Amino acid sequence: MPAPAASRAPREGAAAVLRFGRLAAMGTVAALILVAGVWASWGTAQHVMFPKGREQGAMTVTRCAEDVCTGPFTPTSEGARARDRVAIERTVAVEQGTTYAVAVKPGSGEVVRTGASGLLYAWVPFAGALLLASVVVAGGLGLSRLGWVLGGFGLALVTAAFVVL
Template identity: 60%
Template sequence: MIPAMPASASPARRSSVSVLRFGRVAVMGALAVVILFGGVWGSWGTAQHVMLSKGREEGTVRVTACAGDSCSGPFTPTSDGARARARVTLDKSVAVRKGETYAVVLKPQSSHAVRSGPAGILYAWVPFGGALLLASVVVAGGMRLTRMAWALGLAGAALLTSAFLAVR
């Protein structure tokens, strides 16, 4: 033993280290929860229409024109109570191409459509997939929970990859 080194840390030092460790874990845990909540919030605006489509107008849209950040085309209904429309809009993304036909659900009291089916559900949850990836970094670095971080990161990567493959 080195004479200049104390045999053990003082009780006051141990308790202050414990308080700081608890504070770091609590703050980073709260940050991870806020990030995940933001991802769910960002996804739910679209996902609710796709996942809870009972009673909504369902059909197909053949994209005839794209301008700016939206595409449009005629709506052909496939559900009871839905009516045909000459023009509905669909958000333009990498997954929407002119001349293609997509299964959609119309948002209530509007002519705005969102993709339905497995591709639409996965695409709607893309913001949550990004939040899972970001939260995994916070959990790994701030909370030092590497297994939980790997689980969050892999879940986010799987969600984003499956959404990419589904909407191709």
């Protein structure tokens, strides 16, 4: 004998509330991951994407320590001044004796790579966030197609940065 309709309604209502709570929680987690990825990338990307008014030039790496490489800065833009020493973050793509196109972070002696390689490298943290969010979207939200799209974009961005650097 089936349960009366009155006893089914609370169970269906509770299931709907739990389903909504899961979607809200996973949607919030995915959004936070993506925002954190943009936040982590923006510190470098803004100097590469909006070079107007920034000192641009070339840096020849003369010395590398554990996490920083240094060298002289030769300006190529108007208003930029030559510097004996600027610093760039040491990565696998920075080699001693090589010259890189860079932009100086305002108010500091730090530089970031410009051009396609600098732009792609700046957005690598966002690419990682896309890959992580794809798992949350596909698994937690049940939106497998959107998860594949996010993961595909993240993988493409990481691959492009690896190839260009």
